[in-house]
Amino acid sequence: MNAKHIESKFxxxxxxxxxxxxxxxxxxxxxxxxxxxDYAMDIRRDDRGQFFELRLPxxxxxxxxxxxxxxxxxxxxxxxxxxxxxxKPQLDRFLCGHDEREWFVAAVPGGxxxxxxxxxxxxxxxxxxxxxxxxxxxxxxxxxxxCAFRRQGxxxxxxxxxxxxxxxxxxxxxxxxxxxxxxxxxxxLFRSGGETVHVCDRxxxxxxxxxxxxxxxxxxxxxxxKWRVMQRxxxxxxxxxxxxxxxxxxxxxxxxxxxxxxxx
Numbered sequence: 668m669n670a671k672h673i674e675s676k677f678x679x680x681x682x683x684x685x686x687x688x689x690x691x692x693x694x695x696x697x698x699x700x701x702x703x704x705d706y707a708m709d710i711r712r713d714d715r716g717q718f719f720e721l722r723l724p725x726x727x728x729x730x731x732x733x734x735x736x737x738x739x740x741x742x743x744x745x746x747x748x749x750x751x752x753x754x755k756p757q758l759d760r761f762l763c764g765h766d767e768r769e770w771f772v773a774a775v776p777g778g779x780x781x782x783x784x785x786x787x788x789x790x791x792x793x794x795x796x797x798x799x800x801x802x803x804x805x806x807x808x809x810x811x812x813x814c815a816f817r818r819q820g821x822x823x824x825x826x827x828x829x830x831x832x833x834x835x836x837x838x839x840x841x842x843x844x845x846x847x848x849x850x851x852x853x854x855x856l857f858r859s860g861g862e863t864v865h866v867c868d869r870x871x872x873x874x875x876x877x878x879x880x881x882x883x884x885x886x887x888x889x890x891x892x893k894w895r896v897m898q899r900x901x902x903x904x905x906x907x908x909x910x911x912x913x914x915x916x917x918x919x920x921x922x923x924x925x926x927x928x929x930x931x
Contacts, residue, residue, distance in 0.1 A: 668733045673747075676735040680743045682763070682770060683718035685711075686733075688725045705751065706731065708761055710770050717770045719763055727751075736760075739782045746775070746785050760785065766820065767811070769913040773821070774931045789928045794823045817923065819914045821930060822851060824923035830904055832857040832922060843903075845927060846871040851914075854907025857922070861901025867892040873899050 670686050677684040706723040723731060730752045738745040744764030751757040760775040762785040779785040786809050790798075797815035798808050807813045817824040822843060837857050842850030847868070864873030869892055874882065882889050903925040910916045 668728070668731060673733055673735060676738050676745055677719060677763070679738055679740050680745055680764065681740075682743075682765070683715070684721065685718055686721045686723070688728060689722055706749065708747075708749070708772055708774075710772060719770065719772060721749075737781045742782065744782045744786075746779065746782050762786065762789065767914050771820075773928070776929050776931045789930060791823070791926050791929050793825060793924070793926050797825050812917075817917050817919065819851060819909055819911060819917050821845060821928045822909075823926045823928065824905055824909070824917070824919055825926060827904065827922050827924050830922040830924075832904060843905075843909075843925065845930075849912060851909055851911045853905045853909050853925075855905065856925075857904045857906075858898060858901040861898035864897055864899045865894050866897050867894045873897060 668686075673686075674684045705727060706721065709720050709722070710717055711720045712718070721733065732748075732750040732752060734748045734750075736746045736748050742764065744762065747761045747763055749759045749761065751759075760779055762771075762773045762775050762779075762782065764771060764782075773785075773789060775785045775788050777788045779788045787795075790808075794816055798813075801813070801815040803813050803815050808815075811818045815825065836859075837855050839855060841853050841856035843853055843856070844850040862875070864875060865879040866873045870882075879894070904922045905925050906919050906922050908916055908918050
């Protein structure tokens with residue numbers, strides 16, 4: 668791994684990258700609050716501001732091949748590959764860049780080999796369908812606002828002007844959250860359907876009722892983990908102002924379907 672070469676690619680988009688080693692016994696957590704035992708890519712902050720950090724156990728340094736597949740300095744984006752060698756080879760892709768006020772890192776699904784392909788891969792099928800229906804040009808399809816959607820961070824809001832919600836079930840000032848990240852606060856939110864899951868800090872993405880019972884049976888301390896019941900993957904609709912400390916507030920004058928990007 669040529670650390671200086673990789674750091675220079677980040678510098679070309681105006682960012683800093685730090686590569687740090689941890690003890691082989693250290694437990695790493697990624698930005699969604701999920702346990703990682705190999706490496707972690709994240710955004711951190713010091714007295715100079717934000718920076719990208721790649722943390723890896725010292726015993727893995729020679730088993731990871733890190734490279735930048737493509738850099739787009741004008742967009743302030745790059746696509747980074749992390750290839751894990753050994754008995755079970757693995758290739759992870761990360762889109763790193765700047766969005767509005769903050770730097771971001773997104774784990775990209777599929778086989779993207781360019782920044783544009785990575786941005787395409789992060790748009791879920793309903794969003795791509797809306798782009799086609801509205802004949803949005805390629806120049807505008809990655810904008811935060813076009814006639815197909817509004818976007819704030821990882822959340823897309825697709826217009827549904829004919830949608831009618833049950834007024835009694837509308838939640839006010841409701842959080843939208845992926846994993847353990849900072850929530851987006853929505854003035855009016857309506858949810859329908861979905862899968863019941865049990866959530867706590869250790870299982871930020873939720874576990875099914877069967878998994879929840881198994882955890883309790885195997886670990887008596889689980890009773891202290893501040894569980895709460897939520898719905899995973901429901902149909903979600905938003906209206907009004909959507910606020911987040913890292914993004915400009917957006918206003919949705921009528922109901923919009925809420926869709927999360929495809930980050931893995």
